[in-house]
Amino acid sequence: MTASLSITGLSKTFAGRRVVEDVTFTIERGQIVGLVGQNGCGKSTLIKMLSGVHAPDPGGRLSLRGDDVPLPAPPGGPDGLAFVHQDLGLFLDGTILENIRVGRFTRGVLGNIKWAQEAEASSQALARLGLALDPYTKVEELSQVDRALVAIARAVDQASALDSSGVIVLDEPTSYLPLDGVQRLFAAVRALAASGFGVLFVSHRLDEVRDLCDEILVMRAGKITAKLPASSPSEMIVTAMLGRELSELYPDHVEDVRGEEVLAVDGVSGAGVRDVSFSVRRGEIYGITGLLGMGQERILYLLFGAEVAQGRVTVAGSPLDLATLTPRAAVAQGMALLPADRLRQSSVPEASVLENLTLVTLPRWVSRGRIQHRRERAEARRTIEDYRVEPPVLDQPMSSLSGGNQQKALLAKWVTGAPEVLLLHEPTQGVDIGAKAQIFARLREIADAGTAVVVATTEYEDLAQICDRVMVMREGRAAAELAGAGLTEDRLIDECYRDSTEVTK
Amino acid sequence: MTTTQTRRPRRAASTGFFDKYGLVVALLAVIAIFGALRPSTYLTTTNLAINLNAKAVLVILVLSVLPSLAAGLYDMSIAGAMGLSYVVVGYLNVVQGWPILPTIAIALCAGLVIGLVNSLLIVKVGINSLIVTLGMGTLLGGIALGINGRAVSGLDERLVSFFRFSVGSVQVVFVIALLLTVVLWFVFRHTPVGRYIYVVGSGAEVARLAGLNVAAIQTGTLIVASLGASFAGVALAGVQNSVDPNSAAKLLLPAFAAAFLGSTALTPGRFNAWGAFIAVYFLAAGITGLQFLGMSGWIENVFYGGSLVAAVLLSYLARRRRS
Numbered sequence: 001m002t003a004s005l006s007i008t009g010l011s012k013t014f015a016g017r018r019v020v021e022d023v024t025f026t027i028e029r030g031q032i033v034g035l036v037g038q039n040g041c042g043k044s045t046l047i048k049m050l051s052g053v054h055a056p057d058p059g060g061r062l063s064l065r066g067d068d069v070p071l072p073a074p075p076g077g078p079d080g081l082a083f084v085h086q087d088l089g090l091f092l093d094g095t096i097l098e099n100i101r102v103g104r105f106t107r108g109v110l111g112n113i114k115w116a117q118e119a120e121a122s123s124q125a126l127a128r129l130g131l132a133l134d135p136y137t138k139v140e141e142l143s144q145v146d147r148a149l150v151a152i153a154r155a156v157d158q159a160s161a162l163d164s165s166g167v168i169v170l171d172e173p174t175s176y177l178p179l180d181g182v183q184r185l186f187a188a189v190r191a192l193a194a195s196g197f198g199v200l201f202v203s204h205r206l207d208e209v210r211d212l213c214d215e216i217l218v219m220r221a222g223k224i225t226a227k228l229p230a231s232s233p234s235e236m237i238v239t240a241m242l243g244r245e246l247s248e249l250y251p252d253h254v255e256d257v258r259g260e261e262v263l264a265v266d267g268v269s270g271a272g273v274r275d276v277s278f279s280v281r282r283g284e285i286y287g288i289t290g291l292l293g294m295g296q297e298r299i300l301y302l303l304f305g306a307e308v309a310q311g312r313v314t315v316a317g318s319p320l321d322l323a324t325l326t327p328r329a330a331v332a333q334g335m336a337l338l339p340a341d342r343l344r345q346s347s348v349p350e351a352s353v354l355e356n357l358t359l360v361t362l363p364r365w366v367s368r369g370r371i372q373h374r375r376e377r378a379e380a381r382r383t384i385e386d387y388r389v390e391p392p393v394l395d396q397p398m399s400s401l402s403g404g405n406q407q408k409a410l411l412a413k414w415v416t417g418a419p420e421v422l423l424l425h426e427p428t429q430g431v432d433i434g435a436k437a438q439i440f441a442r443l444r445e446i447a448d449a450g451t452a453v454v455v456a457t458t459e460y461e462d463l464a465q466i467c468d469r470v471m472v473m474r475e476g477r478a479a480a481e482l483a484g485a486g487l488t489e490d491r492l493i494d495e496c497y498r499d500s501t502e503v504t505k
Numbered sequence: 506m507t508t509t510q511t512r513r514p515r516r517a518a519s520t521g522f523f524d525k526y527g528l529v530v531a532l533l534a535v536i537a538i539f540g541a542l543r544p545s546t547y548l549t550t551t552n553l554a555i556n557l558n559a560k561a562v563l564v565i566l567v568l569s570v571l572p573s574l575a576a577g578l579y580d581m582s583i584a585g586a587m588g589l590s591y592v593v594v595g596y597l598n599v600v601q602g603w604p605i606l607p608t609i610a611i612a613l614c615a616g617l618v619i620g621l622v623n624s625l626l627i628v629k630v631g632i633n634s635l636i637v638t639l640g641m642g643t644l645l646g647g648i649a650l651g652i653n654g655r656a657v658s659g660l661d662e663r664l665v666s667f668f669r670f671s672v673g674s675v676q677v678v679f680v681i682a683l684l685l686t687v688v689l690w691f692v693f694r695h696t697p698v699g700r701y702i703y704v705v706g707s708g709a710e711v712a713r714l715a716g717l718n719v720a721a722i723q724t725g726t727l728i729v730a731s732l733g734a735s736f737a738g739v740a741l742a743g744v745q746n747s748v749d750p751n752s753a754a755k756l757l758l759p760a761f762a763a764a765f766l767g768s769t770a771l772t773p774g775r776f777n778a779w780g781a782f783i784a785v786y787f788l789a790a791g792i793t794g795l796q797f798l799g800m801s802g803w804i805e806n807v808f809y810g811g812s813l814v815a816a817v818l819l820s821y822l823a824r825r826r827r828s
Contacts, residue, residue: 306714331716339714348708350774350824359704359715362697370695 002066004029004198005081005167010060012045020045020056021222027167027198032189034209034230035202037219038241038493043202046219047171051077064167080166082155084173090139090151097122097135100154125157126150128195129188145181148173149188156192165196172203172292186212204291206234206497238497242490259283262452263421268311268322270302274476275311280421280452285443287463288456290473291496296456297340299473300423303454304337305330316420331360334420338410340429342403346410349399353389354380356398357409360417379416387412388438404435411439421452428459440466460492472496524823528770528780532787539794547797554674560789562741564682566756567763567781568689569733572726573634574764575693575776577706578627580727582638583734583760585645586619588753590738592649595657595748598664605661609739616735619645620728628723642757649750658747668743678744682782689778702726703775762809763788766816773823788812 005027012020020042027033037043048054050062055072062069062078069078077083090099097115100122105113122135129149139147152168159166170189174182189212193199203209209216210230218226218240226240259282268276273295280286290296302309305325313320315333327337339345347356357380358365365376377394384392387408389401398406407427414422424443428436443466447453457463463470469483472495480495482488523530540548566587573580590612597603597611623641627634670677693699705712705722713719742748766787767780788809795804 304714327714328716328718337714344708345710345714348704348711350707351704355700355704359711359717362700366697371697371700373695 002029003027003063004031004065004165005200006061006063008061008063010046010049010062011057012042012049012054013057019222020049023060023219023222023224025217025224025227027200029165029196029198030193031215032193032199032201032213034213034216035200035219036204036206036209036216036237036241041219041241042222043219045222047083047169047202049073050081050169051075051083065165080159081169082158082166083169083171084148084151084155086172088147088151088173090147090154092140093138095136095138096126096133096142096150096153099139099150100125100135100157104157121157122153125153125160128156128192128197129153130191131188143181145177145184148177148181148185152185152188152192156197159197165198167198167200168192169200170202174203174205174208174293177293182208204497206237210234210237234497235494238494241497242493259450262316263454264314265303266312266314268299268302268309268313270298270307270309270311270322272298272476273302273309273473276471276473276476276478278471278478278481280454282450282452283447284468285447285453285455285466287467287470288454288473289458289460289463289470289492289496290479292458294496295473295476296458297425300337300425300454300456301339303330304335304423306337331417334418335423336360336414336417336419336421337423338414338425338427340426342406342410342430347398347406350397352395353384353398353401353409354394357383357394357413357416360413383412383416384409387442402432402435403430404432404439407431407439408435408442411442415442415446415451419451421454422446423454423456425456426459427455427457428462429457436462460489460496463487463492464489474498524773525771528766528783528787532783532790535787535790535794539790539797543794543797547794550674552793556786556789556793557679558676558744560785561676561679561682562737562744563756563759563763564782564785565678565685565737565740566734566760567767567785568682568685568778569737570730570760571689571764571776571778571781572692572702573723573730574768575706576702576723576726577709578634578723578727580623580638580730581635581757582619582623582641582645583730584754584757585642585649586616586731586734587738587741587756588750589619589645589649589652590615590735591742591748591753592653592738592750594664594739594742595660596653598660599657599748600653605664608661609664612739613732613735616732616738617728619735620731623731624724624727627727628720646754649753653748654750656747656749660742660746660748664739664743665746668740669746676744678740681740686778686782693775693777698722698725758806758813759785759788759809762813762816765820766812769816769819769823774820784812784816 003026008024010020010023011018023046025033035043045054049056050073052073052075060071062071062073064078064080097118101118106117108114119135126133129152131149131153133146139150142150152170155168159168174185177185189199201209201213213230216228216230216232216237217224218228218237220241220243225243228237228240261279262282263280265276265278272293276299278286288296288299298307301307302322303313305322305327309322311322313322315335318333320329320333343349354377358376362371365372365379380394381392384394389405389409401409411427427439431439440462443453443455455463455467464487467487469481470487470492471478472480472482472492482491482495546552566583570580570583593612593615594608597608598605619641623638626632626637668676668678672680701712701717701722705717705719709719738753741753763781763784764776767782767784768774768776770780770783771777772780792805792808795808
């Protein structure tokens with residue numbers, strides 16, 4: 001029997017740097033193969049070569065069911081190979097049928113769509129996943145899991161264009177799914193494989209990969225470094241991903257506390273976050289991390305009252321009920337939040353640097369109802385020089401600055417308000433290395449000056465370097481807290497990738 | 506983004522002279538051209554004064570809608586609100602014989618209520634402002650016709666003589682428009698509320714996360730729009746000494762044309778008071794000039810409509826060039 005998908009010697013070089021090197025593997029009919037690796041290991045580039053986004057270096061081969069596919073692959077991927085990406089790419093106000101079949105509608109003599117045939121084709125694709133959804137249901141009425149399943153059904157329909165089986169690539173399809181939804185999705189994927197499809201499953205969640213796949217490919221530095229049976233323990237997979245043994249588990253050691261507790265979080269729950277408690281002392285930098293979808297990317301917004309949440313936070317002695325907290329009240333209580341989405345949440349790109357910089361502190365420069373422009377500008381100028389914003393302009397639109405300089409200015413925007421608690425989400429995302437160092441130095445200064453700093457990020461190395469303590473979240477819960485000598489990049493990665501089943505809480 | 510008051514050298518020419526003063530130059534050019542073509546009729550102080558007075562109500566209407574536009578909301582019901590108050594003044598004062606002060610109070614209250622209903626639907630419920638106010642404007646126009654569909658004249662002498670009172674060669678209504686322009690300029694330029702309105706307009710989520718009361722700011726601008734439009738309706742009744750229920754609706758497009766055209770001047774990319782003021786008179790100067798050349802009737806719609814499209818195109822091009 002010929003393999004579903006066979007890749008031989010596939011490589012990709014960007015500007016003289018080999019990001020994918022000589023990748024060779026096969027997926028048999030009915031086989032589910034997992035692909036894991038750290039960020040930047042070359043996974044995405046590999047997928048993008050298959051889907052025709054990047055042209056591979058000459059010399060590689062790709063074949064589907066024994067037939068060679070000419071490279072580079074056509075945009076969207078060759079016939080018989082289809083993709084489901086993390087964002088699913090569905091149009092929500094369309095029906096299931098329209099989503100599955102758009103672009104491949106069967107037409108009658110008048111150019112009319114033959115809806116009965118279309119409904120039949122959609123139902124067939126759904127049936128292969130063991131689903132009996134009405135093809136005329138609107139996608140926006142579906143649960144998150146059903147939407148993911150519809151996206152898979154569309155891929156199945158695409159991939160079976162030639163004959164009744166093909167290969168589908170699932171790229172982090174479970175990131176936004178609740179736990180019970182993941183099991184439904186897996187059941188559908190298993191049904192699909194049993195009907196003869198090959199599946200490549202890309203995920204950060206090792207427990208899921210081990211649960212679903214027959215075989216696991218580990219990628220590191222552009223190469224497939226290991227092919228492991230799915231039964232391998234996750235430590236072995238992590239070791240292959242890191243390319244070295246995990247460091248010895250250091251004993252936890254809490255550093256001497258520097259000041260009184262200024263932020264106490266008590267049982268916060270909300271979208272993707274379940275009953276998380278922690279506290280931060282004055283002068284501390286506290287990190288929060290976890291894989292995508294584990295809650296670390298939402299928790300700061302819950303604490304700030306920006307999203308619906310339950311639980312309590314106490315800021316400098318004042319208890320706040322998260323059910324009723326608004327960002328306005330949070331700011332009034334001395335909280336500050338620097339969101340990750342610079343374009344929509346943290347800066348006004350078309351407003352001037354000055355207006356962004358003094359948005360929070362503007363009332364200080366108001367006397368008898370009037371903005372004291374000269375004082376405002378003088379202080380703003382001192383601030384951007386102090387924060388080394390380059391170029392040090394006040395009247396240019398914010399969007400004219402580079403990402404790193406915008407971030408420095410936005411940090412200054414909040415810090416000049418002298419917050420008790422400073423929350424930062426991915427503060428160094430899209431920031432060049434020089435600005436990154438300056439931002440870290442500044443965070444330490446801010447903490448030393450008495451502010452409790454909380455950083456949520458997936459940059460493990462940064463966390464290990466700058467934080468006093470780091471909480472690792474899994475499945476929305478606080479799964480571990482590392483501190484002192486026990487706080488290392490390796491330990492963070494180990495905790496992040498550890499099976500969620502081991503969470504005892 | 507020209508909140509500059511210091512003597513520091515201006516930044517590189519991202520907003521040059523013509524970006525800022527192009528509209529002023531265009532206004533002067535239009536006056537010069539028509540003045541040269543029709544020196545004895547166009548370029549006279551009488552014509553100037555007539556135009557300043559005649560468009561003062563439009564200035565008041567434009568200024569009313571500017572804060573809501575700056576806050577990112579479209580209030581298409583301003584002409585409806587203006588028309589309703591205008592008709593109410595004629596109906597209560599002339600038909601029902603009410604004294605003028607309670608009449609004005611009722612007319613302004615109508616504006617307040619319209620603003621509150623608009624903000625309830627737009628800010629509280631969260632419906633698209635364009636759609637809500639488009640419906641609201643038509644609804645108000647219908648109510649106005651229902652109250653009194655016929656033209657009335659002969660309003661209270663005091664109302665008429667107040668708005669028509671001469672200050673030099675212009676009327677009080679123009680002085681009011683000028684004062685309101687100064688007030689709105691001051692609010693936008695020198696008060697935190699003005700700054701916040703712009704921030705809400707270009708980044709409501711950023712404003713919310715910075716602790717601003719976005720709902721209060723949006724509600725405030727919508728109430729200013731309806732209340733200001735109602736005041737414009739009262740002023741129109743006073744200036745005309747009559748009420749023609751069909752005339753207010755015609756001011757909707759000129760108001761938006763002037764607001765958008767004005768946003769391409771002085772502080773390009775931002776709705777601003779003096780820009781809108783100049784834009785009203787630029788449009789008036791152009792239309793009057795063309796009328797002096799013998800074109801009438803159709804030319805107003807062509808000029809106002811064309812200017813709105815041109816203004817939006819200009820600001821789009823300017824924004825693309827800046828970024």
